[in-house]
Amino acid sequence: MPADGNHQRDQLNRNKLSLGLFGLNCSGGLAVTTVPERWEASWENNLNAALMADEAGLDFMLPLGRWKGYGGITDHNASNFETLTWASGILASTRNLMVFGTVHVSLFNPVVAAKQMVTADHIGQGRFGINIVCGWNSDEFDMLGVNLAQHDDRYDQGQEWLDVVTRAWSSTEPFDYDGEFYQVHKTDINPKPYGGGRPVIVCAGNSPRGRDYAARNADMMFTNLRMHIDEVPATISELKGMAAAYNREIGVFSNVAVVCRPTKKEAEEYFHYYAVENADLDAVEYMIEGRGLKKPGVSGEALHAARLRAAGGNGALPIIGDPDYVAALMKRLSECEISALAIGFTNYLNEFPYFRDEVLPRLASKGLRTS
Numbered sequence: 001m002p003a004d005g006n007h008q009r010d011q012l013n014r015n016k017l018s019l020g021l022f023g024l025n026c027s028g029g030l031a032v033t034t035v036p037e038r039w040e041a042s043w044e045n046n047l048n049a050a051l052m053a054d055e056a057g058l059d060f061m062l063p064l065g066r067w068k069g070y071g072g073i074t075d076h077n078a079s080n081f082e083t084l085t086w087a088s089g090i091l092a093s094t095r096n097l098m099v100f101g102t103v104h105v106s107l108f109n110p111v112v113a114a115k116q117m118v119t120a121d122h123i124g125q126g127r128f129g130i131n132i133v134c135g136w137n138s139d140e141f142d143m144l145g146v147n148l149a150q151h152d153d154r155y156d157q158g159q160e161w162l163d164v165v166t167r168a169w170s171s172t173e174p175f176d177y178d179g180e181f182y183q184v185h186k187t188d189i190n191p192k193p194y195g196g197g198r199p200v201i202v203c204a205g206n207s208p209r210g211r212d213y214a215a216r217n218a219d220m221m222f223t224n225l226r227m228h229i230d231e232v233p234a235t236i237s238e239l240k241g242m243a244a245a246y247n248r249e250i251g252v253f254s255n256v257a258v259v260c261r262p263t264k265k266e267a268e269e270y271f272h273y274y275a276v277e278n279a280d281l282d283a284v285e286y287m288i289e290g291r292g293l294k295k296p297g298v299s300g301e302a303l304h305a306a307r308l309r310a311a312g313g314n315g316a317l318p319i320i321g322d323p324d325y326v327a328a329l330m331k332r333l334s335e336c337e338i339s340a341l342a343i344g345f346t347n348y349l350n351e352f353p354y355f356r357d358e359v360l361p362r363l364a365s366k367g368l369r370t371s
């Protein structure tokens with residue numbers, strides 16, 4: 001992660017390729033499947049997976065920001081923990097890893113959110129990070145009685161929201177802010193973030209406007225690898241150029257769905273079992289429609305790929321193979337300048353131990369992580 005001289009938080013600087021678990025706070029996690037071993041997002045399971053990840057030296061835990069299910073047989077993600085309270089609980093129980101909250105800007109008053117995040121940050125002694133999501137699924141906003149603004153307006157609101165949050169974190173004097181979306185007066189919150197500096201800021205998005213917002217504000221952009229891997233370096237270099245125009249540096253986070261087995265055949269068979277034979281088809285359809293991936297003119301092949309990625313891991317890049325293959329592909333992604341991978345497994349407690357024992361040492365021997 002680029003150092004901006006501001007924060008002293010080093011969880012994401014420990015390894016060349018940071019790794020974390022993604023989506024555990026929601027039922028089903030990332031995999032949109034009906035298999036009986038699919039993820040049950042109980043607090044006990046979340047805590048046990050976090051303790052296992054912390055012990056194994058993973059770098060972070062990242063929640064999905066969800067309020068409502070995707071329907072289908074499982075009503076995928078319908079049982080979900082609110083992420084700032086989730087992060088506080090995980091931070092209280094772990095020692096080293098960074099824990100993110102995934103925050104929808106328009107749902108939280110920025111001064112209240114700034115204070116909630118400072119609270120989590122003190123609980124974790126500087127290990128809290130924020131993943132900002134500007135809004136995606138309109139039915140969730142309807143459920144909360146909040147209007148989801150037009151796409152670009154969401155980012156205008158997001159800019160004001162972050163301006164207020166970062167001022168509240170840093171200002172040693174009461175301040176006023178008079179924006180279009182937020183007006184606050186004599187604002188002064190204490191304490192400030194733990195130990196000086198501020199929490200790591202990640203912004204999730206894909207569009208040009210989303211990239212501009214991240215380039216202007218984020219330490220890292222969280223983005224889907226929808227393009228061919230050969231196109232990734234140019235896409236990232238363009239993003240870094242956009243950040244440089246704001247006199248900033250930026251890293252890149254991406255999401256992957258991992259199935260690792262002793263042989264490629266076993267891994268592919270398991271992927272086929274959960275993501276094809278037992279995909280929760282209605283939830284998959286709802287997910288890709290909500291993301292605008294089903295628009296007129298999209299080829300059958302592209303739709304098939306979108307469905308497979310949705311079922312396999314909520315749109316994440318699938319990494320399916322034996323430990324050598326998984327480690328080699330992660331190395332390739334690191335060479336493309338991706339600095340962090342947020343991992344989904346069908347069942348984190350069942351799948352992570354094999355990944356820990358077989359893939360982490362291979363990544364260490366490739367110089368991507370400390371052993």
Ligand SMILES: Cc1cc2nc3c(=O)[nH]c(=O)nc-3n(C[C@H](O)[C@H](O)[C@H](O)COP(=O)(O)O)c2cc1C
Pocket residue numbers: 063064065066102104132133134135136137204205206207208209210211222223224255
């Ligand atoms: C990798 C990634 C993860 C995301 N995670 C969430 C999430 O957990 N909750 C959510 O509501 N939106 C999430 N989003 C949606 C984004 O915040 C954003 O609203 C969406 O991508 C549309 O913006 P865009 O057109 O700029 O990409 C995610 C987006 C990406 C690319």
